Amino acid sequence: MSALTTRLRGKSELGIAALLGILGAVVLWDGLHLQTTFSQTDPVGPRTMPIIVAGILLVCAVLLAVNVLRGGSGEAEEGEDVDLTHPSDWRTLLPLVGAFVLNIVLIDVVGWVISGALMFYISVWALGSRRYVRDALISLALSLATFYGFYLGLGIPLPAGPLEGVL
Amino acid sequence: METLNLLMQGFATAATPMNLLFALVGVVLGTAVGVLPGIGPAMAVALLLPVTYNLEPTSAFIMFAGIYYGGMYGGSTTSILLNTPGESATVITAIEGHKMAKAGRAAQALATAAIGSFVAGTIGTALLVAFAPLVVKFAVSLGAPTYLAIMVLALIAVTAVLGSSKLRGFASLGIGLAIGLIGLDPVSGQQRLIFGQPLLIDGLDIVVVAVAIFAVGEALWTAAHLRRKPMSTIPVGRPWMGRQDWKRSWKPWLRGTAYGFPFGALPAGGAEIPTFLSYITEKKLSKHPEEFGHGAIEGVAGPEAANNASAAGTLTPMLALGLPTNATAAVMLAAFIQFGIQPGPLLFEKEPDLVWALIASLFIGNTLLLLVNLPLAPMWAKLLRLPRPYLYAGILFFATLGAYAVNLQAFDLVILLVLGSLGFAMRRYGLPVLPLIIGLILGPRAEEQLRQSLQLSGGEISGLWSEPLAIVIYCIVVVVLLLPLIIALVRKARGGRPSTLEEVTMGATPEAAEHHAVHRSAGTRNPQDTENATENKEKV
Numbered sequence: 001m002s003a004l005t006t007r008l009r010g011k012s013e014l015g016i017a018a019l020l021g022i023l024g025a026v027v028l029w030d031g032l033h034l035q036t037t038f039s040q041t042d043p044v045g046p047r048t049m050p051i052i053v054a055g056i057l058l059v060c061a062v063l064l065a066v067n068v069l070r071g072g073s074g075e076a077e078e079g080e081d082v083d084l085t086h087p088s089d090w091r092t093l094l095p096l097v098g099a100f101v102l103n104i105v106l107i108d109v110v111g112w113v114i115s116g117a118l119m120f121y122i123s124v125w126a127l128g129s130r131r132y133v134r135d136a137l138i139s140l141a142l143s144l145a146t147f148y149g150f151y152l153g154l155g156i157p158l159p160a161g162p163l164e165g166v167l
Numbered sequence: 168m169e170t171l172n173l174l175m176q177g178f179a180t181a182a183t184p185m186n187l188l189f190a191l192v193g194v195v196l197g198t199a200v201g202v203l204p205g206i207g208p209a210m211a212v213a214l215l216l217p218v219t220y221n222l223e224p225t226s227a228f229i230m231f232a233g234i235y236y237g238g239m240y241g242g243s244t245t246s247i248l249l250n251t252p253g254e255s256a257t258v259i260t261a262i263e264g265h266k267m268a269k270a271g272r273a274a275q276a277l278a279t280a281a282i283g284s285f286v287a288g289t290i291g292t293a294l295l296v297a298f299a300p301l302v303v304k305f306a307v308s309l310g311a312p313t314y315l316a317i318m319v320l321a322l323i324a325v326t327a328v329l330g331s332s333k334l335r336g337f338a339s340l341g342i343g344l345a346i347g348l349i350g351l352d353p354v355s356g357q358q359r360l361i362f363g364q365p366l367l368i369d370g371l372d373i374v375v376v377a378v379a380i381f382a383v384g385e386a387l388w389t390a391a392h393l394r395r396k397p398m399s400t401i402p403v404g405r406p407w408m409g410r411q412d413w414k415r416s417w418k419p420w421l422r423g424t425a426y427g428f429p430f431g432a433l434p435a436g437g438a439e440i441p442t443f444l445s446y447i448t449e450k451k452l453s454k455h456p457e458e459f460g461h462g463a464i465e466g467v468a469g470p471e472a473a474n475n476a477s478a479a480g481t482l483t484p485m486l487a488l489g490l491p492t493n494a495t496a497a498v499m500l501a502a503f504i505q506f507g508i509q510p511g512p513l514l515f516e517k518e519p520d521l522v523w524a525l526i527a528s529l530f531i532g533n534t535l536l537l538l539v540n541l542p543l544a545p546m547w548a549k550l551l552r553l554p555r556p557y558l559y560a561g562i563l564f565f566a567t568l569g570a571y572a573v574n575l576q577a578f579d580l581v582i583l584l585v586l587g588s589l590g591f592a593m594r595r596y597g598l599p600v601l602p603l604i605i606g607l608i609l610g611p612r613a614e615e616q617l618r619q620s621l622q623l624s625g626g627e628i629s630g631l632w633s634e635p636l637a638i639v640i641y642c643i644v645v646v647v648l649l650l651p652l653i654i655a656l657v658r659k660a661r662g663g664r665p666s667t668l669e670e671v672t673m674g675a676t677p678e679a680a681e682h683h684a685v686h687r688s689a690g691t692r693n694p695q696d697t698e699n700a701t702e703n704k705e706k707v
Contacts, residue, residue: 016596020338024341035355043618046357053348057338057345061338074597079204079385080205080245081393082389089391092390101584104581107571107580112568119567123559125556127560128393142561142564155221158575159575
């Protein structure tokens with residue numbers, strides 16, 4: 001292993017610094033491309049704020065990178081249900097994100113009732129529940145209840161998809 | 168007198184059957200989210216924002232106020248019965264409260280927390296009634312430069328004072344400000360950070376951002392680290408207090424209130440410092456100092472009162488100046504914007520009905536909370552047994568639903584996922600989320616004031632400090648920024664002894680520090696961890 005990779009081990013937080021840097025650069029680039037015509041009514045112009053924000057981001061990116069390389073690290077957030085003794089559990093996280101993405105893809109095609117129920121069902125499974133029948137019933141009940149609740153109670157028509165006319 | 172009349176009108180609006188129902192729904196929901204792990208009042212209000220689109224704003228805010236106060240009550244229940252303070256403000260409650268519960272005095276601990284919260288909430292709201300109009304009267308005479316200074320102070324204070332790493336706080340602030348830039352520049356009409364994507368022209372919906380950062384980020388983060396063994400709760404009967412308990416509780420309640428309100432009203436004052444201060448005071452004044460650390464009732468009564476009084480304090484700058492100082496106030500401010508109501512000192516003038524009904528509903532909600540909490544405490548404790556897969560899948564489900572319902576477009580869900588992942592990463596790497604939300608909300612308004620200030624001065628940069636108060640505030644900003652340096656110098660001069668303030672913020676007592684250390688997971692821990700007893704771990 002080269003010296004560089006050894007030094008970078010466990011420094012995934014540098015990714016945050018990189019993210020801040022990229023974000024700062026984008027904000028700066030976008031800000032500099034704005035047209036400014038000096039006018040008496042708006043001497044500040046639309047560019048000033050983006051440049052300030054980009055400055056904050058870029059300075060933070062550099063300082064954070066230095067901080068991390070010197071051994072600093074942010075403290076992961078705690079919570080009542082959070083157990084930090086084990087690392088991030090990707091086997092829970094990936095199916096959860098998968099269910100979320102599936103919902104994004106499906107919601108306008110098959111409607112909220114089906115896609116919402118599907119998302120809840122997969123999420124519950126990913127989080128460790130193995131009561132397949134009860135989970136399915138709860139998923140369906142939730143998505144149906146919210147569909148009708150939004151339609152009748154709030155007047156917001158969620159998409160019904162192929163069930164249009166049935167519901 | 169005029170204030171009283173307005174307040175009475177507020178009561179008339181808030182006491183209609185429909186609004187009473189909303190208040191009840193609010194306090195029940197608030198208590199539930201306070202009790203439930205992983206979900207707090209800010210997230211609850213954010214999740215409900217889309218649902219309230221079609222409601223009367225007054226009713227919606229009455230409900231939000233109930234959620235805000237209710238969350239405070241619910242939080243103390245978990246601390247006492249479970250010893251897991253979900254928010255830093257209830258860390259202290261957990262110290263003595265859980266000891267009391269273990270000693271079989273859970274009923275008294277819950278009772279003194281609930282009644283103390285009621286007393287503090289009521290006095291705090293009365294102080295809000297007294298002070299908010301004064302602040303408004305003063306604030307309407309201020310010009311753009313002073314407002315800009317106040318906003319800068321709020322942004323810097325929230326970022327630099329709270330949280331354990333200032334650097335990470337400013338990084339979070341920068342991200343929030345950048346998100347706030349997206350959309351059309353309100354003055355010149357030019358597109359900023361749109362990248363040719365027409366759906367971005369109106370900017371990101373604050374609702375979607377808040378739901379993403381608070382709900383999706385939190386649910387994903389907790390899911391990745393889900394505690395597989397549920398913690399054991401202490402069974403509890405109906406809360407009650409004996410004569411002796413009353414005698415030992417009423418003074419701490421009042422003293423806690425006196426600490427809580429002013430700190431809540433300060434930008435970045437928060438609820439943590441006054442609860443610590445209250446705890447130390449009670450320990451000093453107690454006739455039974457030996458009981459502290461083993462379940463002293465004063466140690467629950469005082470901090471709980473301080474906690475709730477600070478909630479009332481927070482509403483003062485929120486309503487009078489449009490300045491949010493914690494996450495829930497920030498989301499409520501986002502709600503004002505969503506309803507097309509301009510927050511700021513003119514709020515009292517333009518929307519007197521709404522403001523006074525909201526304030527009246529705080530009194531009503533507080534009373535409802537006492538009625539809901541005292542007899543129903545055993546039921547709330549049962550809520551802790553809700554299977555976690557349902558809880559976190561439910562948060563994701565309702566987050567998606569809410570964000571989608573705003574515009575009925577799947578694109579918002581993409582943004583929800585992207586920003587939710589950002590929220591996850593921020594929790595993983597210790598970036599506080601509060602500066603992001605405050606930056607997002609105050610950023611565009613600060614820019615507006617900046618442009619107005621310089622417009623008035625014809626582009627002269629000195630226009631920024633053309634008002635005396637603005638200069639004073641910028642001096643405070645400098646002090647806030649240099650505070651750590653000053654403390655270090657003072658400490659050096661004193662020969663290494665930590666100052667009193669430092670003692671407070673570092674966990675005041677051995678028990679607090681020990682408790683904090685115990686509460687932290689036993690895994691990877693570096694020694695400086697225990698120093699940060701008051702990081703801003705506000706449950707959202």
